[in-house]
Amino acid sequence: MIKFVAIKSARSFGRCHNCRRRKKSCDKQTPRCSSCVQRNIECVYPDKRTHARSSVASRSMCEVINSQLLPQRPLDPLNTMLNDVERQYLHNVKQYVLSSVKHHQALKFLLPLAHDNKPVLYALCSWGASLRPEDFSKGSSLLMKSMRLCNQLYGEVVKSEVNVSQQKLLELVASLTSHVIVGSSIGSSFAWGSNFFKLCIVYKKFGLRALKENPTNTDFTTWLLRSFFYHDVLKLTSRRNFKTAFPLSEYKRILDHENSLKGEVSMDQYNPLMGCCVELFLLLAELNNFYDEYSRRVEAVFEYYNRLNPLLDTNDTNAQYEIITGPEYLEYESARIEFHDWLDNQSRTLMDKITSAKPNLPNIASLEDVQQNEILLTYFEATQVTLQLFLLSKIRRMSSLDYEVKGLMLHLFSAMRVLLNSSLNPYLSFPLLIAGVVAAERHDRLTVKMLYLGILSRSGETNIQRIWTIIEELWKLNPDGNRHLDWQSVIDQLGYNICVW
Numbered sequence: 001m002i003k004f005v006a007i008k009s010a011r012s013f014g015r016c017h018n019c020r021r022r023k024k025s026c027d028k029q030t031p032r033c034s035s036c037v038q039r040n041i042e043c044v045y046p047d048k049r050t051h052a053r054s055s056v057a058s059r060s061m062c063e064v065i066n067s068q069l070l071p072q073r074p075l076d077p078l079n080t081m082l083n084d085v086e087r088q089y090l091h092n093v094k095q096y097v098l099s100s101v102k103h104h105q106a107l108k109f110l111l112p113l114a115h116d117n118k119p120v121l122y123a124l125c126s127w128g129a130s131l132r133p134e135d136f137s138k139g140s141s142l143l144m145k146s147m148r149l150c151n152q153l154y155g156e157v158v159k160s161e162v163n164v165s166q167q168k169l170l171e172l173v174a175s176l177t178s179h180v181i182v183g184s185s186i187g188s189s190f191a192w193g194s195n196f197f198k199l200c201i202v203y204k205k206f207g208l209r210a211l212k213e214n215p216t217n218t219d220f221t222t223w224l225l226r227s228f229f230y231h232d233v234l235k236l237t238s239r240r241n242f243k244t245a246f247p248l249s250e251y252k253r254i255l256d257h258e259n260s261l262k263g264e265v266s267m268d269q270y271n272p273l274m275g276c277c278v279e280l281f282l283l284l285a286e287l288n289n290f291y292d293e294y295s296r297r298v299e300a301v302f303e304y305y306n307r308l309n310p311l312l313d314t315n316d317t318n319a320q321y322e323i324i325t326g327p328e329y330l331e332y333e334s335a336r337i338e339f340h341d342w343l344d345n346q347s348r349t350l351m352d353k354i355t356s357a358k359p360n361l362p363n364i365a366s367l368e369d370v371q372q373n374e375i376l377l378t379y380f381e382a383t384q385v386t387l388q389l390f391l392l393s394k395i396r397r398m399s400s401l402d403y404e405v406k407g408l409m410l411h412l413f414s415a416m417r418v419l420l421n422s423s424l425n426p427y428l429s430f431p432l433l434i435a436g437v438v439a440a441e442r443h444d445r446l447t448v449k450m451l452y453l454g455i456l457s458r459s460g461e462t463n464i465q466r467i468w469t470i471i472e473e474l475w476k477l478n479p480d481g482n483r484h485l486d487w488q489s490v491i492d493q494l495g496y497n498i499c500v501w
Contacts, residue, residue: 017044044108081121086142089128089135090114090121096131101273102426102459106181106227109220110174119153119175122146123182130186130462143182143191150175154198158205173202173211173224180231184499187462193497196235199228200245208250225254230274233285234430234501236470238492243292244285251285273424276376279357280383283350287390290346291488294395301339304332347396354387375422382415386431393438397484400440409438416451426459429467430500436471440481466498 016033018041019026026033028045036043082090098107107124114121123146129139150172157164157172176199183191211221229251232244244251255278274281311323323329359380385408392398398405412435416428432451439445452468470490478485
């Protein structure tokens with residue numbers, strides 16, 4: 001199980017976190033000790049217990065990120081920006097969220113920014129408030145305050161007709177990203193959706209390369225771009241927004257995918273889970289784009305159907321015969337043949353890619369804990385099966401009673417049970433959704449419910465409840481599970497814009 005050292009610790013403050021965790025000696029060199037340099041991993045030193053009070057000048061985004069991954073100065077400047085209750089909310093984030101596997105990477109970047117970026121600061125406070133059900137409304141107010149401040153900056157940057165400074169662009173992207181992450185965690189469709197689509201506009205205006213090619217803040221900008229990628233491929237939105245915001249070639253460049261396959265670089269050295277499964281996430285992006293094209297082709301075929309169907313609604317056999325043998329119907333039939341041939345070829349190709357996908361072994365090999373390696377591989381297998389079921393149920397429209405679907409579902413159940421009590425529990429949202437979609441029989445649906453309650457008890461994120469709402473709605477519409485339902489239509493009906501990351 002992956003464990004991260006919290007901000008406050010009763011142990012020695014000499015060694016870096018990685019050396020202390022591995023119980024190895026540390027030469028205490030900054031910014032990275034020789035052990036971390038040799039292992040090519042991030043080196044983080046714990047905060048000291050006491051700090052001398054000093055005045056803090058306004059810092060640029062570069063200075064904030066390049067100092068230390070965790071704030072190395074006192075939080076005293078925040079005393080003038082937050083009241084006692086808000087400071088407690090921020091403390092909740094550091095105490096309960098920072099240590100989580102899922103959000104540790106985000107907070108190690110966002111917490112230092114809270115000193116200089118008010119939208120990020122109030123977004124984190126709202127997150128801390130949402131951890132207590134009785135303070136959820138206060139958290140919503142703080143999040144709206146944060147979004148109002150961000151909207152002002154958004155207007156300045158997007159509508160600007162002059163060159164925007166790199167610092168202001170990074171400040172905006174960091175603010176929007178914080179809202180996307182918080183909105184996803186607390187299950188706010190409005191907060192996640194509105195800020196994610198604003199991020200799309202910003203990235204399309206300035207280009208992903210504007211951040212990728214930034215000579216400073218390499219770790220920070222890389223994290224921002226990768227975070228956007230994960231939210232893009234794991235989003236649950238209306239049908240018209242299902243396609244990825246950028247071509248896969250752009251995302252592969254961000255992820256250094258080509259070099260990683262050659263073993264030259266680590267895919268995501270700060271997040272072994274995502275690095276392990278990155279090939280599957282790229283395939284999920286392909287599936288999303290495939291579904292987008294599938295939907296457009298289906299609509300084209302239905303245009304023929306809608307024109308011809310009223311003409312066939314007659315008891316006159318001769319009239320029906322003339323229509324069936326007429327040129328327009330034969331054209332409709334040719335369009336159907338072309339569509340089904342295309343669907344069969346493309347789906348088989350994608351299924352082959354999914355089943356032949358391999359985990360990113362360099363990242364797994366860098367972890368010393370054998371048990372954790374097995375957990376990562378189990379998650380990879382669960383995600384692999386999830387993509388197979390996604391393809392069969394959403395695009396090939398196979399029934400949940402089909403034996404192939406049932407067999408894959410049972411393998412998914414088995415993997416999820418293993419992961420349920422692991423540190424990767426919070427990452428089971430997407431597998432849970434697909435398991436709920438394909439579960440037809442009563443005992444299988446009870447298994448899905450058991451898995452949902454297990455995830456909820458460990459992660460506690462409101463977002464998982466939104467996913468459960470989708471599953472319950474599907475089961476109401478198909479109580480016996482004996483017919484296929486386009487579950488995308490349920491998402492459209494609910495009007496959800498959420499992420500299953």
